[in-house]
Amino acid sequence: MSYSVGQVSGFAGITVRTLHHYDTSGLLSPSDRSPAGYRLYSDADLARLQQILFYRELGFPLDEIATILEDPPPATAGRYPQANALDHLRARHRLLNDQISKLRRLVEVAEHAMEVQQTGVELTPEERFEVFGEVTFDLTYATQAHLKWQHREGHQRSMARAAAHSKEDWATIMTEAADWRLRLTAAFDAGEPADGERAMDLAEEHRQHITRWFTPCPTDMHTRIADDFTTDPRAFALAVPPTAQRPGLAPYLRTAVHANAVRQAPGSGG
Known part of the structure; x- marks a missing residue:
């Protein structure tokens, strides 16, 4: 059965112009012509067109597709055409994985940039690294909190205070x-009970830190x-x-934190 250019264009979801280009380049020449x-x-x-579109979807250039679809060259005599195609696919697979890795790294960099911008902190990149260290590199939670609570007065006040802090602040x-974390991990490593005085004091210190620097x-x-x-x-x-x-x-x-909240409740004596 034979199909016209228009029919094939509709089947494949490509333009007639593309089919004409495949023909003139020798990549896909129709087997027959009508009397007209x-x-x-x-x-x-x-x-063959299905194969071409498959390789195009993987990013192969047309000249390489032509090579893949040809029989193996003389230097590879005795090999099957499928083996030639497999070599190209393996190389493309490696390239695509490399590109995916690079794109993932770029996505992470873009996310980190957006996250830091959401904090409102007016610091240069060098100052951010100097001040925040590794904390700088995972602020997605802070960003989501900002998007979720941005219309709340308390959150707006917290972000405004954060934006007003200097590098020295x-x-x-x-x-x-950092000092608080050292004492928290020391208490944990020493086996201090989570609802004991030392742990609750550390929890209260954390609460006061938030109040002092960000928001009540x-x-x-x-x-x-x-x-x-x-x-x-x-x-x-x-x-x-x-x-x-x-x-x-x-x-x-x-x-x-929960034990400290109970201790701080009115009438608890805390």
């Missing part, structure tokens, strides 16, 4: 946080923050970077 001289494609032509904030943090708000520590690794990473974490530390801090 119009191109007519056979079933075998359609099968941020250096102080990060130094305080009542105990109910603090417990909601701590709940995220056990459900979202990114949330906990803002308090304790991955290099300083230990298995069980997130629920330990959550328990301490």
